[in-house]
Amino acid sequence: MNREPIDPVALDAAVDDGAERAFGFLERLVAIPSTVGNERTAQDLMAEELGRIGFDVSTIEIPASIGDDPSAGVPQMGYEGRHNVLGRLEGGDGPSLLLNGHIDVVPAEDPDLWSADPFHPVRIDGWLHGRGAGDMKGGSAMATLAIEAFRLTDPAGITGSLSFLSVIEEECTGNGTLAALAQDVVADAVVLPEPTDLDVLVAGVGILWLDIDIVGHAAHASTADRTVNAIEIAACLIGALRDLEREMNADVDEAAMADVPHPYNVNIGTFHAGDWSSSVPARTRLGVRVGHPTAWSADEAERHVQEAIDRAVQDDPWLRDHPPRIHKSGFRAQGYAIDPDHALVEQIRAAHRDAHGTSPSTVAMGSTTDARYYLNGSDTPALCYGPRARNIHGVDEAVELQSIVDGAKTLTRFLSSWFAGPPEGTT
Numbered sequence: 266m267n268r269e270p271i272d273p274v275a276l277d278a279a280v281d282d283g284a285e286r287a288f289g290f291l292e293r294l295v296a297i298p299s300t301v302g303n304e305r306t307a308q309d310l311m312a313e314e315l316g317r318i319g320f321d322v323s324t325i326e327i328p329a330s331i332g333d334d335p336s337a338g339v340p341q342m343g344y345e346g347r348h349n350v351l352g353r354l355e356g357g358d359g360p361s362l363l364l365n366g367h368i369d370v371v372p373a374e375d376p377d378l379w380s381a382d383p384f385h386p387v388r389i390d391g392w393l394h395g396r397g398a399g400d401m402k403g404g405s406a407m408a409t410l411a412i413e414a415f416r417l418t419d420p421a422g423i424t425g426s427l428s429f430l431s432v433i434e435e436e437c438t439g440n441g442t443l444a445a446l447a448q449d450v451v452a453d454a455v456v457l458p459e460p461t462d463l464d465v466l467v468a469g470v471g472i473l474w475l476d477i478d479i480v481g482h483a484a485h486a487s488t489a490d491r492t493v494n495a496i497e498i499a500a501c502l503i504g505a506l507r508d509l510e511r512e513m514n515a516d517v518d519e520a521a522m523a524d525v526p527h528p529y530n531v532n533i534g535t536f537h538a539g540d541w542s543s544s545v546p547a548r549t550r551l552g553v554r555v556g557h558p559t560a561w562s563a564d565e566a567e568r569h570v571q572e573a574i575d576r577a578v579q580d581d582p583w584l585r586d587h588p589p590r591i592h593k594s595g596f597r598a599q600g601y602a603i604d605p606d607h608a609l610v611e612q613i614r615a616a617h618r619d620a621h622g623t624s625p626s627t628v629a630m631g632s633t634t635d636a637r638y639y640l641n642g643s644d645t646p647a648l649c650y651g652p653r654a655r656n657i658h659g660v661d662e663a664v665e666l667q668s669i670v671d672g673a674k675t676l677t678r679f680l681s682s683w684f685a686g687p688p689e690g691t692t
């Protein structure tokens with residue numbers, strides 16, 4: 266089918282008209298602290314917004330058995346009462362498109378370090394501050410703004426099927442998207458409005474989460490020189506993980522990561538130990554996130570971590586008798602990439618060029634997104650394109666409001682060209 270693309274001036278005007286309403290929706294969404302296990306209220310708001318725009322809204326449950334899937338992460342808790350939200354718009358037999366946004370946000374552990382309460386969004390100099398404003402509620406607001414503007418401008422414009430999927434657990438397992446994919450929630454192509462600075466994100470590394478339990482010998486601090494401090498042992502094991510990190514980055518043999526400085530980061534994200542300053546601690550638990558080459562499966566990455574720990578253990582008599590234990594704790598994510606020359610990438614770049622007069626870059630990152638499930642698991646083209654954010658996962662996270670409008674203007678053009686008939690090679 267070949268419908269003529271509609272007047273871009275009208276699309277832009279509709280986006281501009283809807284911008285303030287989209288910002289208000291975003292503020293209400295950011296005000297809900299949708300950390301893992303607490304997604305429900307935010308999903309209800311997302312469902313309400315999708316319904317207001319005209320989507321048929323349903324929920325997609327995550328089965329308790331999801332953890333048995335070889336590409337699942339380790340469930341963080343039960344899935345009772347924790348679901349994905351799906352909006353569908355059916356317009357005919359034309360092409361299908363899925364937009365995927367995650368509702369979960371990472372915690373904001375130290376609100377006193379923030380300029381304002383992380384869950385009380387405030388606008389400062391054109392940026393909306395708040396946990397999740399950038400990663401990625403701002404992107405979801407960009408998508409709903411674009412869809413509404415597109416529908417208002419061209420009510421018959423969706424010639425096929427357009428879906429918006431709001432998932433949980435993107436930040437720790439990916440099991441929300443995996444469960445939806447297993448229930449056939451997919452399309453000819455997928456766009457994830459993650460924060461990409463209005464560039465096109467085409468690749469991510471493998472990500473593995475592990476807990477490492479280290480045992481020392483508890484005692485009174487007066488005998489600390491004769492006993493084994495679990496915190497100090499942990500420090501030496503962290504050194505062993507740094508060695509592994511150095512090895513991985515010494516020879517990056519992955520084309521997609523060629524321009525990414527230091528793509529594989531090993532992060533000590535949590536450290537739990539000790540209960541008294543005058544007691545030698547008996548136990549340390551490290552929560553570790555390992556970015557690793559795409560060529561490695563999660564099992565292979567885990568083996569590399571085990572070997573790095575084993576090498577450190579060999580040097581220490583206490584550790585030889587009390588080897589640290591490694592547990593899977595979340596992500597078991599394979600790296601992913603879409604060919605930067607893929608027709609889908611070119612189509613979104615063309616939409617951006619048309620809206621803004623400049624070509625967005627294609628970029629890769631030393632992190633993951635749920636795009637991996639579509640690219641690796643179902644052979645469906647997927648990419649990320651979204652607003653400009655700063656300090657994601659950090660203090661004073663924020664999204665630039667104008668970039669939401671700009672990204673929506675790209676997306677309306679993309680919707681227009683997509684539903685006029687996607688280019689060869691994407692369906």
Ligand SMILES: [Zn+2]
Pocket residue numbers: 367400401435459460
């Ligand atoms: Zn994200």
